[in-house]
Amino acid sequence: MTRGERHAGAHPRPGSVTLAVGLRQSWRGLTSMRTALVLLFALALAAVPGSVLPQRPLNPFAVDRFLGEHSIAGPIYDRLGFFDTFAAPWFVGLYLLICVSLVGCLTPRIRLHARALAARPPRPPRSFARLPRTASVTTTLPPAEVAAAVRRRLRARRWRTETRVHDDGATSVSAEKGYARETGNLVFHLAILGVIAGVAVGALLGYEGRAIVVEGTGFTNTAVAYDELDPSRLGGAADLAPFSLVLDDFDADYTDGGQPTDFRADVRYAEGFDEPRRRTTLRVNHPLSVAGSRVYLLAHGYAPHIVVRDKDGRVVYDEVTPFLPQDGSFLSTGVIKVPDVSPGLPQIGVRAAFLPTVDLTRDGRLFSGFPDARAPAVSFEAFAGDLGLDAGLPQNVYELDTRGMVRTGGGFLLPGETSGPLAGGATMTFVGFREWANVQVARDPGQRIVLVSAVLALAGLMTSLRVRRRRIWARVIAGPGGTLVEVGGLPRRNVEAFASEFDRLVAELREHLPPAPREPAAPQPTADAVPVSDVRDSREAP
Amino acid sequence: MPVDQGLAELSDTLLLVAVLCYAVAMIGYAADWAFGRPLSLRPIAGGATDTLPASWTQTTGRLGAAHPRRGAAVGAAAVALTVLGWVVHAASLTTRGLAVERVPWGNMYEFSSAVCLAAVTGYLCLLYRQPVRHLGAIVMLPVIVYLGIAGTLLYAPASPLVPALNSYWLKIHVAAAAIATGIFMIGFTTTVLYLVQDARERRGRGGVNEQSRMPSVSSGGRMPSAASLDAVAYSLTAFAFPVWTFAVIAGAVWAEAAWGRYWGWDPKETWAFITWVLYAGYLHARPLPRWHGRRAAGVAVVAFVALMFCYFGVNLWISGLHSYAGV
Numbered sequence: 001m002t003r004g005e006r007h008a009g010a011h012p013r014p015g016s017v018t019l020a021v022g023l024r025q026s027w028r029g030l031t032s033m034r035t036a037l038v039l040l041f042a043l044a045l046a047a048v049p050g051s052v053l054p055q056r057p058l059n060p061f062a063v064d065r066f067l068g069e070h071s072i073a074g075p076i077y078d079r080l081g082f083f084d085t086f087a088a089p090w091f092v093g094l095y096l097l098i099c100v101s102l103v104g105c106l107t108p109r110i111r112l113h114a115r116a117l118a119a120r121p122p123r124p125p126r127s128f129a130r131l132p133r134t135a136s137v138t139t140t141l142p143p144a145e146v147a148a149a150v151r152r153r154l155r156a157r158r159w160r161t162e163t164r165v166h167d168d169g170a171t172s173v174s175a176e177k178g179y180a181r182e183t184g185n186l187v188f189h190l191a192i193l194g195v196i197a198g199v200a201v202g203a204l205l206g207y208e209g210r211a212i213v214v215e216g217t218g219f220t221n222t223a224v225a226y227d228e229l230d231p232s233r234l235g236g237a238a239d240l241a242p243f244s245l246v247l248d249d250f251d252a253d254y255t256d257g258g259q260p261t262d263f264r265a266d267v268r269y270a271e272g273f274d275e276p277r278r279r280t281t282l283r284v285n286h287p288l289s290v291a292g293s294r295v296y297l298l299a300h301g302y303a304p305h306i307v308v309r310d311k312d313g314r315v316v317y318d319e320v321t322p323f324l325p326q327d328g329s330f331l332s333t334g335v336i337k338v339p340d341v342s343p344g345l346p347q348i349g350v351r352a353a354f355l356p357t358v359d360l361t362r363d364g365r366l367f368s369g370f371p372d373a374r375a376p377a378v379s380f381e382a383f384a385g386d387l388g389l390d391a392g393l394p395q396n397v398y399e400l401d402t403r404g405m406v407r408t409g410g411g412f413l414l415p416g417e418t419s420g421p422l423a424g425g426a427t428m429t430f431v432g433f434r435e436w437a438n439v440q441v442a443r444d445p446g447q448r449i450v451l452v453s454a455v456l457a458l459a460g461l462m463t464s465l466r467v468r469r470r471r472i473w474a475r476v477i478a479g480p481g482g483t484l485v486e487v488g489g490l491p492r493r494n495v496e497a498f499a500s501e502f503d504r505l506v507a508e509l510r511e512h513l514p515p516a517p518r519e520p521a522a523p524q525p526t527a528d529a530v531p532v533s534d535v536r537d538s539r540e541a542p
Numbered sequence: 543m544p545v546d547q548g549l550a551e552l553s554d555t556l557l558l559v560a561v562l563c564y565a566v567a568m569i570g571y572a573a574d575w576a577f578g579r580p581l582s583l584r585p586i587a588g589g590a591t592d593t594l595p596a597s598w599t600q601t602t603g604r605l606g607a608a609h610p611r612r613g614a615a616v617g618a619a620a621v622a623l624t625v626l627g628w629v630v631h632a633a634s635l636t637t638r639g640l641a642v643e644r645v646p647w648g649n650m651y652e653f654s655s656a657v658c659l660a661a662v663t664g665y666l667c668l669l670y671r672q673p674v675r676h677l678g679a680i681v682m683l684p685v686i687v688y689l690g691i692a693g694t695l696l697y698a699p700a701s702p703l704v705p706a707l708n709s710y711w712l713k714i715h716v717a718a719a720a721i722a723t724g725i726f727m728i729g730f731t732t733t734v735l736y737l738v739q740d741a742r743e744r745r746g747r748g749g750v751n752e753q754s755r756m757p758s759v760s761s762g763g764r765m766p767s768a769a770s771l772d773a774v775a776y777s778l779t780a781f782a783f784p785v786w787t788f789a790v791i792a793g794a795v796w797a798e799a800a801w802g803r804y805w806g807w808d809p810k811e812t813w814a815f816i817t818w819v820l821y822a823g824y825l826h827a828r829p830l831p832r833w834h835g836r837r838a839a840g841v842a843v844v845a846f847v848a849l850m851f852c853y854f855g856v857n858l859w860i861s862g863l864h865s866y867a868g869v
Contacts, residue, residue, distance in 0.1 A: 033826065033830060034830065034832075036826065037823055037826055037827055037830075037833070040819055040820075040822060040823045040826070041819075041820070041823055041841075043819055044816045044819040044820050044823070044848070047812050047815055047816050047819075048812075048816065050807055050812050051807075051809040051812035051813055051816075051856070052809075055807065057807075058806070058807070058808070085807075086807050199805075208802065208803065255701070255702060257701070259701060259702070259704065260704055260705055261702055261703075261704075261705060261708075262705050262708070263705050283705070284705040284706050284708070284800060285705075285706070285708065285709040285711075285796075285799050285800045286799070287799060287802065294802060296800070296801065296802040298801070298802070440801070440802040441802075442802040442803060444803065444804075447798065447804060450794075450804065451795070451804075454791045454794070455791070457787070458784060458787050458788055458791060461783070461784050461787060462784045465780045465781075465783070465784060
């Protein structure tokens with residue numbers, strides 16, 4: 001963790017500042033912990049504009065609105081990439097730098113840890129007096145057997161041990177535990193790299209699109225069928241897996257207060273270009289898997305069936321047009337554009353609202369009282385003139401450009417009713433309505449990599465935060481009153497938890513070693529090295 | 543799904559009782575803190591630590607100021623009231639769940655209540671293991687404020703879930719988020735207390751004499767040492783961070799099932815990410831010699847502010863996919 005601190009003092013000798021040294025310096029700088037920290041904080045800060053400003057990939061209309069309202073700040077933010085923060089070069093650069101820093105930091109640590117795993121636990125310290133936990137046991141067993149017993153105890157508790165024989169005739173057992181801490185730490189950081197790799201795979205090979213499907217109509221997984229499509233960056237639209245589905249029926253349930261409780265879309269589907277026959281029900285939180293893609297139910301709404309006839313009764317418009325819900329009461333708005341009425345007559349445009357449960361306010365205005373279609377009605381405003389379609393510019397199908405038009409009237413229709421003349425004798429009939437479902441189709445081949453990496457990261461994280469490195473040494477030496485075992489322990493942090501573990505081990509040793517008849521004369525406990533067992537005894541005695 | 547109005551009203555009443563218990567407990571803790579005097583200058587309980595060099599004790603995490611004191615009765619009563627408040631609080635959440643026949647963390651009001659229950663649970667667990675009663679007053683304060691906001695500004699009548707929330711991931715993802723937030727909350731409280739105590743110690747009024755490790759005569763003598771507060775704050779954060787990580791992962795899995803992508807930089811997701819990165823920064827900063835102490839604590843405070851924004855700010859000011867969570 002403190003690599004950077006170690007390198008901080010490594011200055012190049014004067015006069016030897018070559019390119020190679022410069023590069024090495026900047027590499028060390030980049031892989032130091034301090035730099036990693038600064039990069040992390042920068043990443044957190046960089047994500048902020050992505051949450052407080054509207055984002056193009058999520059809501060392009062909101063971005064346009066923002067640009068319209070902020071004539072000075074808007075273009076500056078736009079230039080800085082604030083409206084697509086998470087794809088902005090500086091954001092991508094930042095997390096790539098973090099990746100490089102991580103790799104640079106992890107590589108030497110993996111090497112060191114591999115070496116530590118292969119190494120033997122270190123020799124015992126000359127004196128146990130400075131160790132935070134100490135104890136001693138005296139027994140009648142010969143030293144060699146005692147050392148073996150100590151080792152067996154420790155190994156049974158999964159300590160790594162090493163037995164050494166010293167010049168003074170003593171046998172020592174060194175034990176170490178808690179290597180999993182560093183292993184977990186490394187797994188966590190490698191898994192974070194795995195998450196980033198999985199995200200990259202998904203961004204390059206995955207696709208995502210949304211389409212509105214009206215009851216009774218179908219959807220084929222081709223680029224033209226989508227209202228919005230974000231195709232895969234490597235494969236393009238050719239990557240779309242062939243499948244088709246038909247929406248037979250859509251249902252929504254509501255509480256009496258109008259709060260939705262369930263949405264169901266009954267669909268038939270098939271892989272390839274077969275006739276869709278297999279039936280299933282799409283619900284929120286329950287997507288459909290087909291041909292390697294997943295189909296999700298995102299939203300729903302109403303599509304009124306409108307027929308427009310010219311003055312001779314000839315049908316010039318007959319469509320089920322999806323309207324967009326505006327609020328929880330599902331008051332939905334939409335636009336009807338009738339470009340070809342009759343030769344010589346103006347084009348007709350209608351701005352309309354669909355009210356699922358029509359009601360009147362006290363002052364006589366229409367509103368929708370309930371989201372379910374209990375008493376549907378359409379209110380409208382008609383315009384005549386030039387729809388502006390001939391300019392060849394793409395138009396939003398949910399908006400009517402009335403600059404070249406005049407308002408000719410408005411009204412209110414119940415199902416089956418026909419309006420009075422709109423313009424040039426044309427009339428409009430509200431035949432009925434159907435419901436529509438907004439489905440999202442997505443495939444993300446990086447998803448599994450991300451999930452597995454995330455789970456590994458969590459496991460590694462928990463291991464590295466829970467496990468503590470700790471060492472125990474036992475020195476076994478033959479003495480006048482029997483064999484003396486001195487035990488000392490050194491934890492890294494968390495002395496509390498280690499103390500009870502240490503005491504348990506010592507108590508176990510006492511149980512398994514036959515005690516010596518007399519108390520040992522040595523060693524005398526010094527002032528700052530009271531054997532743990534004694535302290536415990538004195539506390540337990542009232 | 544019908545809503546049992548009787549149970550829902552009972553739940554509201556119980557929450558009010560719980561807040562009252564906590565408020566009285568807080569006053570008790572404060573009285574304990576202000577009027578309790580050390581009866582004797584006995585060394586820290588737990589003998590073994592006395593034999594350790596100072597550098598060891600500083601990182602043990604045990605708060606060394608457990609003296610039998612005159613105010614002890616008030617303090618014990620405060621703890622008893624906290625436990626009572628906790629039981630009533632848990633009952634409030636349970637009855638709410640029974641009233642609507644689902645898990646009781648489906649909107650901001652219920653979530654806030656769950657967060658506070660997690661915070662008090664965390665505090666009581668900590669109290670069981672370590673003598674941290676001194677933290678009581680300052681732990682209760684944000685809990686009461688948070689519950690107060692929940693019960694007034696965020697209050698939502700008992701109602702069933704919108705379809706998007708109707709998933710077993712609600713149980714997992716939101717429960718993990720509530721637990722993590724509650725523990726982060728007491729971690730934050732301890733961090734603030736650490737910063738205050740650290741400033742006092744720097745001005746030489748810290749109350750803990752480094753040589754003898756005895757409390758001084760000033761009121762600060764009843765404050766745990768800055769180092770031990772820092773250690774407690776760290777262990778709380780180190781506990782909550784993996785839980786938060788799990789909450790984010792579970793949220794991503796749910797998002798995949800509900801919206802067709804596991805991550806979409808929705809404002810809630812973005813702020814969960816920012817919070818995660820900042821707490822990760824804190825955990826990385828703390829072992830560094832130049833960051834240890836006040837600078838790392840500063841990072842933890844900023845991280846908690848981000849967490850609060852992730853919760854209140856995103857739900858109240860920014861519209862996104864999580865806005866249905868219901869104010």
